[in-house]
Amino acid sequence: MRRWHRGGPEGKRVSLVLGSGGARGYAHIGVIEELEARGYEIVALSGCSMGGLVAGVHAAGQLDRYRDWVCRLDYFDVLRLVDVTWSPMGAMRANKVMSKLDELVGDIRLEDLPIPVTTVATDLTRQREVWFQHGPLLDAIRASIAVPGVITPVHRGDQVLVDGGLLNPLPIMPTVSSHADIVMAVNVTAQSSQPVSLESLLPPEEAAEEQAREQAREQGGGVDFGGWMEGVRGATRRLLDGLGTGGGAEGEEDDGVARGRRAWGRLDMILASFDITQAALAKYKIAGYPPDVLIEVPKTVCGAYEFHRAEALIALGRHLAREALERRERGNGQVVEAPALVSQGPDPDADDADAEP
Secondary structure (H helix, E strand, O other): OOOOOOOOOOOOEEEEEEOOOHHHHHHHHHHHHHHHHOOOEEEEEEEEOHHHHHHHHHHOOOHHHHHHHHHOOOHHHHHHOOOEOOOOOOOEOOHHHHHHHHHHHOOOEHHHOOOOEEEEEEEOOOOEEEEEOOOEHHHHHHHHOOOOOOEOOEEEOOEEEEEHHHOOOOOOHHHOOOOOOEEEEEEEEEOOOOOOOHHHHOOHHHHHHHHHHHHHHHHOOOOOHHHHHHHHHHHOOHHHHHHOOOOOHHHHOOOHHHHHHHHHHHHHHHHHHHHHHHHHHHHHHHHHOOOOEEEEEEOOOOOOOOOOOHHHHHHHHHHHHHHHHHHHHHOOOOOOOOOOOOOOOOOOOOOOEEOOO
8 A cells, every 4th residue: 555645756755653672763863863964854753662752752852852861871871760660560660761751841742743643552451552642742652662571561441551562563554644755664673684783784983983882881981881780680680570480499599690690681581572573573564564765773783771872873773764765866766675575464453553542
């Protein structure tokens, strides 16, 4: 199904779809920056999880301030944002992150934003997508970022709302009716045939800068990487009990560091499993509703929780957007295919969304 385009091949009205993917979602900021630098106008936004967060902050006019904040985060800042909870429904509450977003955007409603925004969550009770298109922006973001088992869900009536990536990590369908010249989708959980590093995708100068930053984090600048990791393990230790470990020798072990390592390993496993599921679902969404421009960030470029790497991930998003837009402009506005083939198949969830939460 193709969208109606108002302009010709040179039209620059963009409907932008921003996918879920944790820290990799920082790449969305770079994509937006490149679009604006080239004179494109974003006329509609749809996002899930981190993509929904960036979409909402941009529509509220606060993306520059958000960018400045995340680019200053180091290991310890990220650790301080982890607010562990005793709830069996998740390891963290995300209250500290939401408090910062409240400082940035305040009490604004989706219907009052200058750019239409759709934020997607998943209702565990009815096993359906929920599209937020009106109501408080921060409520929509909080529901969309609730990674199952990691961040506590949002309860609203009989709804139990969690990360939209559980059913729709790349919500293209809300953009189908938008009056745009281009539909651009940014998939930050893309599958790759072999591991791809962040540095290998960046231009040489920016790759060198990121390598220098990583060395400074691990070896200098007063940052004790090993200590930070132990701190994160300790902060996520409650996840071990929340998920349950059962009996046996491993469950009887009393060493604190060992227990912390098991907790961190369990968290890794949850996030990695979620990434794999989202990557597979994104393929179906792309096949069902092919965007005009598709930008794919391999899920191997960094872990979903590496929120201290904002500068490099933003640079990556801008670099990939620049390449994609140049290909499109050279092709006189024709559809730009993704570098890797996507699996073709039905879109089983296309009609399973709630148009109104």
